[in-house]
Amino acid sequence: MRPGRRLPWPRSLAGQAIALQVLVIAVVVMAGSALALFDARRDGDAAARDQVLGIATALADSPSTAQAIEEGHATETLQPVTELVRRSTDIAFITIMAPDRTRYTHTDPAQIGGEYLGTIEPALRGESFTEVYTGTLGPSIRAIVPVYDSDSRVIGLVAAGILQQSLAERWRAQWPVIAAVGVGALAISLAGVWGIRRRLLRQTHGLAPDELRVMYDHHDAILHSVSEGLIVLDAADPSGVALVNDEARRLLSLPDGRVVPADLPEFLRTYNPGARDEIHVTDDRVLVVNRSPVQNGATGSEVVTIRDRTELQGALGELNSLKVLTDSLRAQAHEAANKLHTVVTMVEMGRADDAVRFATAELDLSQRLVDRLSAAVGEPAVVALLLGKAAQAGERGIELTVTEDTELPSDTDALLLSGQEMVTVAGNLIDNAMDACDPENPWVEVTINQRDGRLLVQVADSGNGMDERTFEKAMQRGYSTKAGADAGGHGLGLALVAQVVKRHGGTLSADVTYGSVVTATVPEEMP
Structure with missing residues (x-):
């Protein structure tokens, strides 16, 4: 690697997460293997101490050992025994000695009679103990146990030991097993990590952590704005x-x-x-x-x-009312032009009286309706709506009647609904009534008044009306009793009426009496 050049590091979130996991897994496996080796060595040393202490104790407690020492022929009697035990237990040495360190037995016969190397003072005090000491054969773990006579006096010592080199060979033999387990664990972990990497790549689309953070910040800002x-x-x-x-x-x-x-x-x-x-x-x-x-x-x-779409829907309602009025005025203008030509022709024919009667007959009826509504209804938007709907009904061949009970205060501030809300409620109810009336006997009757702290808007028609379930459904989104209305986006009128009435704490009901009657009431104070 060139000086100053850093190792490559994955760019994507999945790559970085997997790289970190691989490093962690490698460290964990290596540390686990090292701990396993250390534990194997420690367990081997502990087992060796128990082994040599058990052998030394067994020989020291044997009556033949004390008897041979007391009779003065310890070497001749005990050397064969100790060698047989040593070979069968695979330990390094078994030394039986006098309290002055003189050896009675030894693995190397040349060392018999020489001075034992090691600690014996605790054993002379009657204690059995183990130690690590370097003797004639090398460093070893050894145990020293006192030998007692019948009077419980220490007359000799038994030392048994295992060379540390032998112990090292034992636990080194476990290295292949520990290494195999470690490599297997690492391989399985890497396979799992590779599967996680593929899943993360699919879920994050290979994006880097900074890109994901920026994307989240931008998306969060967009969602809230x-x-x-x-x-x-x-x-x-x-x-x-x-x-x-x-x-x-x-x-x-x-x-x-x-x-x-x-x-x-x-x-x-x-x-x-x-x-x-x-x-x-x-x-x-x-x-x-x-x-x-x-x-x-x-x-x-x-x-x-x-x-x-609330404000837009309200504006569309007002626009529709104005369109109805405009269409009515356009139709009336066209009709007036026809009547004017007729009047002029009748005058030219010398029939002036007939021309006057013809010109004033229908005008008088329309003017009386205008005068009555203007006097009884103080809200100009409602007057314009009713006049427009009357003209529209006339064009469609529907008899529309505004009852004598129709009356609103001249002070528009005293109205329980605003002019726009009145247009929404009355306009939609009248439109629904004109669409639903009986074609064989088409008529619509409208009553609007505000008395005793209550506003009433009642529209009746000659149709069959709606049952309670149908009426409830009609007050929901987009429902209409007209064929194809749902597909065409109709059926919103009654829902808008219900919205206005409910907002002011009123009620909307339907029944069939002298006709199909829909009644909206709004109290002066919300319950």
């Missing part, structure tokens, strides 16, 4: 909701902290991927919802995006 609500529903997540951004919490009025499916509105509690531009009405908002399955995700996982 986008103007659309975003919810990730994950079947594998214990709570069922993996992610909710700030806008989604605001639009759905979700609590802070962890969100569970029970916190979500009903339309988000079922798995429905592929839904596009669904319109849902909550208590105070009109929402456009799109749902897509999570690519390569668990079954039941999907991404939900939510857009607020």
Whole structure:
């Protein structure tokens, strides 16, 4: 390796994690092997101490040993015995000596009669002990045990020892087994680590830690800053909701902290991927919802995006009311032009009286309706709505009647609903009534009044009406009794009416009496 050049280091998170794991595993295996060798040597030394102490004790306690020493022919009697025991137990030496260190026996006969090398003082005091000492044969682990006569006096000593070189050969013989176990453990660990590496590479797409951190920071910032609500529903997540951004919490009025499916509105509690531009009405908002399955995700996982359409829907309602009025005025202008040509022709024909009667007949009826509504209804938007709907009904051949009970305060500040809300409620109910009335006998009756602290908007038509279950469903998102309405995006009117009424603590009901009657009431104070 060139001077100053560092070893290559993996770039990806998976590579770095695996490299660290390999280093840790290698260190652990090497340390474990070293500890195993150390433990084997320690256990070998302990076993050797127990062995030589047991042999020395057995010979010292034998009556023949004390008898041979007392009779003065210890060497002749004990040398063959000690050599036989030594060879059968595979130890280095067995030395029986006098209290003055004179050897009676030895592995090397030339050493008999010489002075024993080693510690004997504890044994002379009657203690059995072991030590490591370098004698004539080399360093050894030895045990020294006293020999007693019948009067319990120390008359001799027995020393038995194993050379440390022999012990080293014993525990070195365990190296191949320990090495094989270590290599096997390392191989198995590396195979497992390699499998983990492949899984991490798939899950992280080979990105480096810094890239993952930057990606997370950017995605987190985007999720919290986008103007659309975003919810990730994950079947594998214990709570069922993996992610909710700030806008989604605001639009759905979700609590802070962890969100569970029970916190979500009903339309988000079922798995429905592929839904596009669904319109849902909550208590105070009109929402456009799109749902897509999570690519390569668990079954039941999907991404939900939510857009607020409340203000747009209100503006569209007002625009629709103005469009109705404009269309009515355009039709009236066209009709007035026809009538004007007729009047001019009748004058040219010399029939002036007939021309006057023809010109003022329908004008008088329309003017009386305008005068009555202007006097009884103080909210200009409601007056314009009713006049426009009356003209629209006339074009469709529907008899629309504004009852004499219709009356609103001249002080618009005293109204329980704003002009925009009145247009939403009354306009949608009248539109629904005109669509639902009986084609054989088409009529619609409208009553709007505010009395005794209560606002009433009641619309009746000649249709068959709705049962309770159908009416409840009609107040939900996108439902309509008209064929093809769901596909065309209709059926929102009654849901918008229900939203406004509920927001003000009112009630919305339907019944079938003299016709199909839908009644919205709003109290002065919310209950």
